[in-house]
Amino acid sequence: MFEVITLFLFNIVIYSIPLLFATSGEIMVEKSGSLNLGVEGTMAVGAVAGYLIGCRCDSLLAGVLVSFIASALVGSIFCLFTITLQANQNVTGLTITTIGVAVYFFIGNALGPKWPAMRECERLVNSISAIEIPGLSKIPVIGKAFFSHNILVYLAVIIAVVIWLYFGKTTCGLRLRAIGENPGAADALGINIVRYKYLHIMAGSGIMGIGGLYMGLNMGGTFEGSNCWINGYGWIAIALVIFADWSTAKAIFGTFVFGFFNTLRVYNMPLATTFPKTLGWLSGIPAQFFSALPFIVTLIVLIVSSIRSRRHGSSNAPTAIGLNYYREDR
Amino acid sequence: MAAADYAIELRGISKNFGSVAANKNINLNLRRGEILALLGENGSGKTTLMNMLSGIYPPDSGSVFMDGKQVVINSPDDARRLGIGMVHQHFKLVDRFTAADNVWMGKKDSGFLLKKDRNKEIEAIAAEFGFELEPTKIVANMSVSEKQTLEIIKVLCYGAKIIILDEPTAVLTVQETKKLFDVCRKMKESGHSIIIITHKLNEVMEISDRVAVLRKGEYIDTVETDKVTKMKLTELMVGRKIELNIDRPHMEKTKPLLEVRDLCVDSDEGTTAVDNMSFYIRGGEILGVAGIAGSGQKELCEAVAGLRKIKSGKIVHKGRNLVGMNAKRISAAGIAMSFIPEDRLGMGLAPSLSVADNVILKDYSDTKGLMVDRKRARSQAESIVKMLNIATPSIDTPVRRLSGGNVQKVLLGREIKSDPDVLITAYPVRGLDINSSYTIYDIINEQKKKGVGVLFIGEDLDVMMALCDKIMVMCHGRLQGVVHANKVTKEELGLMMTGAVSLVNVKADSPAGIARDSAFTEEEWEEASDMSEGEDK
Numbered sequence: 001m002f003e004v005i006t007l008f009l010f011n012i013v014i015y016s017i018p019l020l021f022a023t024s025g026e027i028m029v030e031k032s033g034s035l036n037l038g039v040e041g042t043m044a045v046g047a048v049a050g051y052l053i054g055c056r057c058d059s060l061l062a063g064v065l066v067s068f069i070a071s072a073l074v075g076s077i078f079c080l081f082t083i084t085l086q087a088n089q090n091v092t093g094l095t096i097t098t099i100g101v102a103v104y105f106f107i108g109n110a111l112g113p114k115w116p117a118m119r120e121c122e123r124l125v126n127s128i129s130a131i132e133i134p135g136l137s138k139i140p141v142i143g144k145a146f147f148s149h150n151i152l153v154y155l156a157v158i159i160a161v162v163i164w165l166y167f168g169k170t171t172c173g174l175r176l177r178a179i180g181e182n183p184g185a186a187d188a189l190g191i192n193i194v195r196y197k198y199l200h201i202m203a204g205s206g207i208m209g210i211g212g213l214y215m216g217l218n219m220g221g222t223f224e225g226s227n228c229w230i231n232g233y234g235w236i237a238i239a240l241v242i243f244a245d246w247s248t249a250k251a252i253f254g255t256f257v258f259g260f261f262n263t264l265r266v267y268n269m270p271l272a273t274t275f276p277k278t279l280g281w282l283s284g285i286p287a288q289f290f291s292a293l294p295f296i297v298t299l300i301v302l303i304v305s306s307i308r309s310r311r312h313g314s315s316n317a318p319t320a321i322g323l324n325y326y327r328e329d330r
Numbered sequence: 331m332a333a334a335d336y337a338i339e340l341r342g343i344s345k346n347f348g349s350v351a352a353n354k355n356i357n358l359n360l361r362r363g364e365i366l367a368l369l370g371e372n373g374s375g376k377t378t379l380m381n382m383l384s385g386i387y388p389p390d391s392g393s394v395f396m397d398g399k400q401v402v403i404n405s406p407d408d409a410r411r412l413g414i415g416m417v418h419q420h421f422k423l424v425d426r427f428t429a430a431d432n433v434w435m436g437k438k439d440s441g442f443l444l445k446k447d448r449n450k451e452i453e454a455i456a457a458e459f460g461f462e463l464e465p466t467k468i469v470a471n472m473s474v475s476e477k478q479t480l481e482i483i484k485v486l487c488y489g490a491k492i493i494i495l496d497e498p499t500a501v502l503t504v505q506e507t508k509k510l511f512d513v514c515r516k517m518k519e520s521g522h523s524i525i526i527i528t529h530k531l532n533e534v535m536e537i538s539d540r541v542a543v544l545r546k547g548e549y550i551d552t553v554e555t556d557k558v559t560k561m562k563l564t565e566l567m568v569g570r571k572i573e574l575n576i577d578r579p580h581m582e583k584t585k586p587l588l589e590v591r592d593l594c595v596d597s598d599e600g601t602t603a604v605d606n607m608s609f610y611i612r613g614g615e616i617l618g619v620a621g622i623a624g625s626g627q628k629e630l631c632e633a634v635a636g637l638r639k640i641k642s643g644k645i646v647h648k649g650r651n652l653v654g655m656n657a658k659r660i661s662a663a664g665i666a667m668s669f670i671p672e673d674r675l676g677m678g679l680a681p682s683l684s685v686a687d688n689v690i691l692k693d694y695s696d697t698k699g700l701m702v703d704r705k706r707a708r709s710q711a712e713s714i715v716k717m718l719n720i721a722t723p724s725i726d727t728p729v730r731r732l733s734g735g736n737v738q739k740v741l742l743g744r745e746i747k748s749d750p751d752v753l754i755t756a757y758p759v760r761g762l763d764i765n766s767s768y769t770i771y772d773i774i775n776e777q778k779k780k781g782v783g784v785l786f787i788g789e790d791l792d793v794m795m796a797l798c799d800k801i802m803v804m805c806h807g808r809l810q811g812v813v814h815a816n817k818v819t820k821e822e823l824g825l826m827m828t829g830a831v832s833l834v835n836v837k838a839d840s841p842a843g844i845a846r847d848s849a850f851t852e853e854e855w856e857e858a859s860d861m862s863e864g865e866d867k
Binding site: 168169170171172173174175177178181182184185186187188189190191192319327328 | 387406410416423424426432435436441484
C-alpha cells in the first residue's frame with residue numbers, strides 16, 4: 001500500500017520537473033518585461049537538439065549543454081524580432097512555437113530509421129539513473145519519492161532556487177526587475193536594457209530547452225510521428241507563471257500540483273485497486289478525461305488567479321510585460 | 331563671457347521627428363551656478379531639447395560644449411557620466427520598488443549582491459544633500475511631491491552637477507512648489523546649475539536668474555529675469571502681444587440645475603475615489619473643481635455622466651434622480667461631458683475616425699432606420715468646425731491628424747452641439763498653447779451666457795480663479811469647501827487642496843455644497859434614493 005503512495009509521489013515529481021524548467025525559464029523571460037509565447041517551440045528545439053547530440057556523444061552533459069544553447073539561440077531570435085526590430089511579442093512567440101514544433105517533426109521524419117535509440121547509449125542512460133541523497137532517501141514513504149531521482153530533477157530545483165535568489169538578492173536581479181516594471185526608468189539610469197533583455201531571455205529560453213530534453217529522455221527518446229514530446233507542456237508553463245505569481249519558489253509547488261494531475265492520468269488504476277473503498281470510483285472515469293485534466297486545471301487556475309489578483313489589487317506581474325520599449329517613443 | 335565659463339553650451343542643435351522639426355538650430359547656454367528658466371508654449375521643443383541633453387534622443391546636428399570642451403551625448407549613460415541629471419515630467423520611477431531600491435538600482439558601484447544595509451546607506455546620502463527620505467517606503471504609496479523629491483535625490487546621488495527639471499510644478503500645490511523652489515535655491519548655492527522648464531510666468535519671475543525662450547522649435551532669446559516683465563516674456567513666447575485677461579461675465583443665477591448629495595464612488599482599484607461629496611451647479615455659473623491630480627476628479631465626472639457605478643448618494647438634475655440611469659439617458663437628459671485625459675486622445679474621440687464620424691458617435695442612434703444619417707452628421711460637423719474655428723483640411727480628416735487644440739475643440743464642440751444644460755469639462759486646455767486656451771475659455775463662457783451650468787475641472791489655479799464663479803476643492807475624494815473665486819487666494823486654495831484646511835462645516839446652518847433653494851425638500855431627498863429603483867442599469 002505504501003509502495004503505491006511512494007510510486008505515486010515519485011511520479012508527481014517526474015511529471016512536474018519539465019514544467020519547473022519551463023516555468024522558471026519563462027519567469028526569467030517575463031521578469032525582463034517580455035512575454036514569450038514560444039515556450040512550446042523553444043522546448044521542442046532544445047529537446048530534439050539535446051537528444052540527438054546527447055546520443056551522438058553518449059553524454060548527458062553534452063545533451064544538456066546543447067539543449068540549453070539551441071534553445072538560447074531560439075530565444076535570441078525572439079530578442080532579435082521583439083527588441084531589435086520591435087515586432088509584436090505575441091505574434092513572434094506564436095511563430096516560434098509553430099516553427100519549433102515543426103523543427104522537431106522535420107528532423108524526426110528526416111532521420112526516419114536513423115533516429116538514435118536511447119538504450120544503445122549506455123553512458124547516457126547511466127547518467128540519468130537515480131541518485132539517492134544520503135540520509136534523506138532513507139525516510140520511509142517520502143524518502144524514495146522525493147530524494148531518489150536523476151540529476152536533472154535536482155538541477156531543476158536548484159535552478160528555480162538560484163533564480164529566486166538572483167531576483168531577490170542581487171543588484172543585477174533588481175535591475176532586471178526594474179526593466180520589467182518600467183523600462184523608461186531603467187534606461188534613464190543608464191542601465192543597458194538591450195543587453196539585459198537579450199541575456200536574460202536567452203538564459204530563460206535555454207532553461208526551457210533543458211526541460212524539453214528532460215521530457216524526451218523521460219519518454220525513452222523514441223520519436224513519435226503523431227505527438228510532439230512537449231505535448232502542450234509549454235502552454236501549461238505559461239499559465240503556471242501566472243499561478244506561481246512570477247516567483248520561481250512558488251513555481252516549485254505550482255508545478256507539483258500539475259504533476260499531480262498528470263500522474264493521476266497514469267496511476268488512477270493502481271490507486272483504485274489499492275484503495276477500493278475510498279478511491280475505487282477513479283476506475284469509472286474514462287482515460288480521456290484524465291488526459292484532458294491538466295488542461296482543464298490550467299483553465300481553472302487561470303480563472304482563480306485572475307479573480308485573486310483582481311481582489312488583491314495587483315499581482316506580481318511585471319508592469320511593462322508585453323510592451324516593447326523604444327527610447328525615442330514620444 | 332568666455333566659453334569655458336558656461337556649465338553647458340549648445341550650438342546649432344537641430345532635431346527632426348519625421349518631417350516635423352522639433353528643434354531648429356538652437357543655441358543655448360547655462361552659466362555655472364545659475365537657475366535658467368526654459369520658457370515656451372507646448373510644442374515649442376523645450377522637452378525635446380532637454381531630452382537631447384539627457385541622452386534620450388541624439389541630436390540630428392549641432393554640438394554640445396561643457397566647460398569649453400566639446401562632448402557627445404548618445405545615451406542616458408553618457409549624460410550621467412558628464413554629470414547631467416534630468417527629472418522628467420512623468421517620473422521615471424519603479425512604482426513597486428522602495429525609495430532606496432529606486433536609487434540603488436542606478437548606483438554604479440553597488441556590487442553584485444544587494445547589501446542589507448543599503449536602506450541606511452541611501453538614507454545617509456539623502457541626508458547629506460539635506461533631504462529626509464523614508465528608504466523603505468514603496469513608491470506607489472508616495473505623494474507626487476514625495477516622488478519628485480526622490481527623483482531629485484536620485485539625480486544628486488549619481489553626482490549630477492547640471493540638473494534639468496521638466497515642468498516640475500505642474501503637479502504640485504502652491505505650498506509644495508514653494509518647497510521645491512527652496513530646494514532649487516539650495517542646490518544652486520551648493521554649486522549646481524539648474525535648468526527649469528515651465529510655461530508659468532509667475533514661477534519664472536520668482537525662481538530664475540535668466541530666461542531662455544523657445545517658440546515653435548526655434549530659439550528666440552535669453553534675457554535676465556530682473557530686467558524683463560511678464561508682458562514682455564509672453565510676447566517673446568507667443569510672438570505677439572496678447573491680452574492675458576479672462577472674462578467672467580456676470581449672469582443672473584437660476585435655481586440649482588444639478589445637485590449632488592453624499593456621493594460615494596469607487597476607483598478602478600476598488601478604493602474610495604469620491605467620498606461623500608455634495609455640491610450643486612446653477613444655470614449660468616461655472617463651478618471650478620480644484621484638487622491635486624488624482625483626487626477623484628475623474629471618478630466624479632464619470633459618475634455624474636453615468637460611466638461609473640455609484641456606490642451611494644444622489645444626483646438630481648432638474649428634479650429627477652439620475653442615479654442608475656445609463657450614460658445615454660443622462661446625456662439625453664441634458665448633461666454633457668468632455669474629459670481630456672493625460673494622453674489627450676484617450677477618451678471621447680476615436681482617433682482614426684474623421685471629424686464627421688466622431689460627431690455622429692454621440693447621437694447616431696437618434697435617427698430612425700438601419701442606416702446612419704450621414705448628411706445630418708456632415709452638416710453638424712461643418713457647423714461645429716465653423717463655430718469653433720477648427721483648423722482642419724476637411725471634415726473627413728481623421729481626428730488624430732489634427733493638432734491638440736483642434737482635437738479638443740472637436741470634442742467640446744460635439745458636446746455643446748447636443749445643447750446641454752449642464753456641461754462637465756475636465757482639463758479642456760490640457761496641453762494647449764495660450765491662444766487655443768483662450769479660445770476654449772471663450773467657448774465655455776459662451777455656454778455660461780446661454781444659461782448652462784458648467785462644471786470646470788482644471789489644473790491651473792490662476793485660470794480657475796479668473797474664469798470660475800465658484801471653486802470647490804477636493805482632497806482625497808472629499809469636499810474641502812466651496813469658495814467664491816474672486817474672494818479666495820491661491821495660498822488658501824493650496825491649503826485646502828492638501829487637506830490642511832477644510833471649510834465644509836464653517837457655517838453650521840448651511841454646510842458647503844448643499845443648496846438652500848434646492849429643487850427638492852429634505853423629505854423628497856430622503857425618498858430620492860427609492861425613486862431610482864426600477865430605472866435601467
